[in-house]
Structure formats: C-alpha cells, structure tokens
Amino acid sequence: MSKRIGMEIALAAAEVAALCRPDVIAAYPITPNTHIPEHLAEIVAEGHLDCEYLPVESEHSALSACAGASAVGARVFTATSSQGLLYMGEIVPIIPAMRLPIVMALGNRALSGPINIWNDHSDVMAVRDMGWICLFAANGQETIDMIVQAFKIGEDHRVMLPVLVNLDGFQLTHVVESMIMPDQEEVDKFLPPRKPYATVHPDNVVSMGTLGLPEIYTEAKKAEDEALINSKKVILEVWKEWEKTFGRKYEPIESYKTKDADVIMLTVGSMYETAAIAVDQLHKEGFKAGLLNMKLFRPFPADELKAAVKGARVLIVTDRAVMCGGAQAPVCAEVKSVLYDEPVRPAIVNEIIGLGGRDVRVDDFIKMFKKAATADKVKPERAYEIYGVRSS
Amino acid sequence: MAEKKWPETWQEINPGLMVFKPASARSYLTGGWRAQKPILDNTKCIKCGVCYLFCPEGCITEDAEGYFMADLNYCKGCGICYHECWPRAIKMVED
Numbered sequence: 001m002s003k004r005i006g007m008e009i010a011l012a013a014a015e016v017a018a019l020c021r022p023d024v025i026a027a028y029p030i031t032p033n034t035h036i037p038e039h040l041a042e043i044v045a046e047g048h049l050d051c052e053y054l055p056v057e058s059e060h061s062a063l064s065a066c067a068g069a070s071a072v073g074a075r076v077f078t079a080t081s082s083q084g085l086l087y088m089g090e091i092v093p094i095i096p097a098m099r100l101p102i103v104m105a106l107g108n109r110a111l112s113g114p115i116n117i118w119n120d121h122s123d124v125m126a127v128r129d130m131g132w133i134c135l136f137a138a139n140g141q142e143t144i145d146m147i148v149q150a151f152k153i154g155e156d157h158r159v160m161l162p163v164l165v166n167l168d169g170f171q172l173t174h175v176v177e178s179m180i181m182p183d184q185e186e187v188d189k190f191l192p193p194r195k196p197y198a199t200v201h202p203d204n205v206v207s208m209g210t211l212g213l214p215e216i217y218t219e220a221k222k223a224e225d226e227a228l229i230n231s232k233k234v235i236l237e238v239w240k241e242w243e244k245t246f247g248r249k250y251e252p253i254e255s256y257k258t259k260d261a262d263v264i265m266l267t268v269g270s271m272y273e274t275a276a277i278a279v280d281q282l283h284k285e286g287f288k289a290g291l292l293n294m295k296l297f298r299p300f301p302a303d304e305l306k307a308a309v310k311g312a313r314v315l316i317v318t319d320r321a322v323m324c325g326g327a328q329a330p331v332c333a334e335v336k337s338v339l340y341d342e343p344v345r346p347a348i349v350n351e352i353i354g355l356g357g358r359d360v361r362v363d364d365f366i367k368m369f370k371k372a373a374t375a376d377k378v379k380p381e382r383a384y385e386i387y388g389v390r391s392s
Numbered sequence: 393m394a395e396k397k398w399p400e401t402w403q404e405i406n407p408g409l410m411v412f413k414p415a416s417a418r419s420y421l422t423g424g425w426r427a428q429k430p431i432l433d434n435t436k437c438i439k440c441g442v443c444y445l446f447c448p449e450g451c452i453t454e455d456a457e458g459y460f461m462a463d464l465n466y467c468k469g470c471g472i473c474y475h476e477c478w479p480r481a482i483k484m485v486e487d
C-alpha cells in the first residue's frame with residue numbers, strides 16, 4: 001500500500017526509480033541531481049535492486065551506455081543536470097531518433113557561464129527540440145509520480161521515446177517534502193516489465209542507428225516528429241490510468257482559479273506553487289488572477305493551451321531561461337506562435353524570472369500581475385522583460 | 393514487384409530507421425561515388441596483399457593465382473590502395 005513519507009525529493013526520486021525495477025542505470029553525479037544516482041548506487045550495492053549500475057567516467061559515457069542498454073531491451077534510468085546534460089549532448093538527439101526508451105530525471109540547473117549551480121531551465125531548453133518527451137514536476141509528489149509514468153509512456157510501442165522528467169534543482173531536489181510513495185506491488189501492477197519492440201541480439205538480426213542518406217533523412221525526421229506528436233495520446237491514457245489507480249490527476253496544463261480570470265499567468269515547474277499563493281492574495285483584493293502550469297512541454301500541448309487562456313484579457317508567460325539574441329524567451333515564443341491564429345487572444349507579457357537561482361517571491365508575482373493588468377492598452381516596450389534585473 | 397531501394401514515404405519507415413534485413417548494406421553500391429578507379433598491373437604486383445588490407449571498403453579480393461582485384465560495384469575510388477602499393481603496381485585513372 002502507498003505510504004506517506006517525509007523525504008528529500010532527490011532521494012524519493014531514487015527510491016521510486018528503484019521501484020520501477022530498472023535493469024541498467026548509468027549516471028554521473030552532478031549538482032543538483034547528485035543524490036539521485038548516489039542513492040540508487042546505495043540501493044543496488046545493498047542488494048535491494050537487481051540492476052547493472054554503471055559508474056561511468058562522464059555523462060557522455062552515461063548516456064551512451066544507456067542507449068546501448070535500451071537497444072538490447074533493458075529498462076534504463078539516468079539522471080543529470082546542466083553541463084552534464086550538455087556533455088551528453090552528442091547522444092541526446094540520437095536516442096529519440098533510434099526510438100530508444102530511457103527515463104532521465106533532470107535536476108534543472110542554470111547553464112554556465114558564469115558558473116552557477118542553482119536553478120533555472122536553461123539546461124532543458126537547450127535540448128527541447130531534440131525529440132524527447134518533456135514532463136515538468138511542480139513538487140515532490142509529481143516527481144515520484146512522473147518517474148513511474150515516464151517508463152510506462154516511453155516504453156509503449158506506440159511511443160518508444162525517451163522521457164525527461166524535469167524537477168527544479170534545489171527548489172525540488174534538495175527540499176524535504178511530505179509525499180505519498182507507492183509500494184513495490186502497486187508499481188509492479190502499474191508498470192509491467194518492458195517488452196522491447198526489437199533488441200540487438202544475434203538471434204534476431206536488426207541494425208539500429210543506421211545511416212540516413214539525403215534520400216531518406218527527411219522522411220526519417222518526419223516519422224520521428226510524428227512519433228513525438230502522437231505520443232500525447234498515450235501520455236493522456238497513462239495519466240488517466242494513474243488517476244484511476246492512485247487518485248492523483250495529471251493534465252498537460254493544470255489550471256488554478258482561471259474561471260472568469262482577467263489576467264492569467266503561465267508557469268512551468270515549481271514556481272507554480274509560489275505563484276498560486278500570489279493568486280490567492282490577489283483574489284482577496286478583488287483582482288481576478290488565474291494561474292496555469294504546464295506539466296507537458298513536449299509534445300507541446302497547443303490545444304489545451306488555447307482552451308486554457310480563453311476569455312483572459314492578459315496572459316503573462318513566465319520563462320526560466322534567456323533565448324540570447326532571440327525574439328522572445330523560449331516558452332513564450334511557442335505560446336505566441338500557438339495563439340497567433342486564434343481570432344481572439346489575450347495580450348501577452350513575457351517575464352523571464354528566477355535565473356540562476358534568483359528567488360521569486362509571492363510579492364514578485366503580485367507585482368507582475370499588477371503591472372501586466374494594463375498590457376492590453378499600453379504595449380510593453382520590449383517583447384520580453386528580465387524581471388528584477390538591476391540596471392542603472 | 394522489384395524491391396525498393398529505400399522506403400518511399402515516411403509512413404513506410406521502420407521505427408528508428410531500424411533495418412531487419414541482414415547485410416542489407418550490400419545492396420547499396422558505393423561504386424557510384426567514384427571519380428577515379430584503380431588499375432592493378434599484375435606484371436608489377438608482388439602479391440603482398442597490402443592493398444587488400446588497406447582498402448576501407450573491403451572490396452579488394454584475391455584471385456586463384458594470388459593476384460588482387462577491386463570490385464568496382466563498391467570501390468569508392470579513394471586511392472588508398474594506390475597510395476599504399478609500394479611496388480607501384482596500382483594507378484588511378486579517370487572513370
């Protein structure tokens with residue numbers, strides 16, 4: 001039976017990953033995801049999990065080993081952050097292209113430089129278009145749940161794609177939270193052993209990672225794009241089943257007090273919970289604020305977004321990364337492109353917040369809401385603002 | 393129906409571009425890449441087999457008399473055999 005526990009979220013992520021019975025774990029610890037592979041190494045060393053744990057010499061090797069393990073049919077788990085993800089970079093786009101399911105917990109951390117170990121989303125945004133399914137946890141409970149869901153989604157033969165479970169570095173990885181942990185029996189029932197579509201084995205001849213000549217590369221890319229788009233059906237199915245089994249509901253975009261909301265804010269990740277407190281306070285003042293949280297980022301939930309912002313006068317899109325030299329920050333760029341064809345759409349304000357671990361407090365969110373309230377009349381000077389930046 | 397060289401449409405592609413036919417790379421004739429071809433002169437050849445060892449395509453084979461020849465279906469014309477053949481028994485000519 002599920003049990004309520006109080007635990008650091010990174011440790012809980014390791015515990016639940018172990019409950020998923022991975023056959024192979026290859027990881028290289030890097031702040032702030034460190035406790036995930038570290039604790040998994042302990043679990044394996046103590047004999048609680050029958051698993052090949054590969055303490056490789058780099059992230060490049062970690063993800064390469066994961067690719068090979070997934071190709072022979074293993075259930076595979078890994079974890080990293082920031083520069084570690086970039087060091088994996090060469091392998092990152094190959095895995096979805098080869099349709100190899102792997103689950104990766106990404107403890108989101110700012111990219112260097114300047115060197116910084118704290119939280120923002122510049123790491124995941126650097127790989128967002130490389131073909132992985134992208135889920136964002138807003139708290140510890142969602143981290144636990146999404147790791148189990150991710151295996152079931154990724155390994156489904158209609159999907160066969162790697163899944164990134166994003167959890168904010170420190171804000172989540174290092175926080176002790178009260179969470180409900182499923183037990184082994186429940187996880188086993190929800191997540192049967194992987195049945196690989198094909199495995200590299202001398203008895204069943206298959207070539208994986210074949211050459212894509214100009215005559216076939218275009219079609220191969222189209223097939224990969226379609227696979228990611230179509231994975232949404234399975235994601236929604238798995239989330240339905242999760243709700244039925246465990247009673248916790250998951251949707252691509254979660255909404256909070258958006259009914260009749262005048263100004264709506266969109267968050268991605270753990271900022272959601274702080275912003276929700278701001279929304280509550282604003283409601284007390286009679287300010288009709290609403291909040292959305294994007295749990296599914298790839299494939300991009302375009303239809304859900306259009307439905308979620310209907311009726312709002314202003315939409316504030318928060319971003320946790322700078323798209324240097326770009327027209328907009330990454331999440332907002334996509335939101336705008338989705339809403340462009342809508343006959344009626346809200347005025348859009350783009351606030352880049354919480355870079356490199358900068359705190360964003362309740363009163364900051366209140367300020368953003370109040371400032372944005374006039375955005376449909378007074379056009380903001382720039383397409384985006386880096387909130388709270390000190391300037392002279 | 394003649395077998396297709398590669399899938400026509402994106403829907404026909406195996407997931408991950410997996411190929412289930414063994415040794416299917418053989419059906420792709422890399423000889424078409426060639427601009428020059430090697431000519432092996434048996435009067436100069438000492439049957440050392442260095443060309444056979446160095447050919448990156450593995451397309452040089454030994455005949456019954458111990459001389460070597462390139463399979464032009466696969467020879468890419470890289471000229472490595474020409475470069476390595478120290479008795480100068482190989483020359484590259486326009487194809």
Ligand code: SF4
Binds near residue numbers: 436437441460479480
């Ligand atoms: S390298 Fe030259 S000499 Fe040696 S076997 Fe080949 S052709 Fe003959």
Ligand code: SF4
Binds near residue numbers: 469471472
């Ligand atoms: S030219 Fe290159 S490919 Fe052709 S036979 Fe010589 S070494 Fe082989």
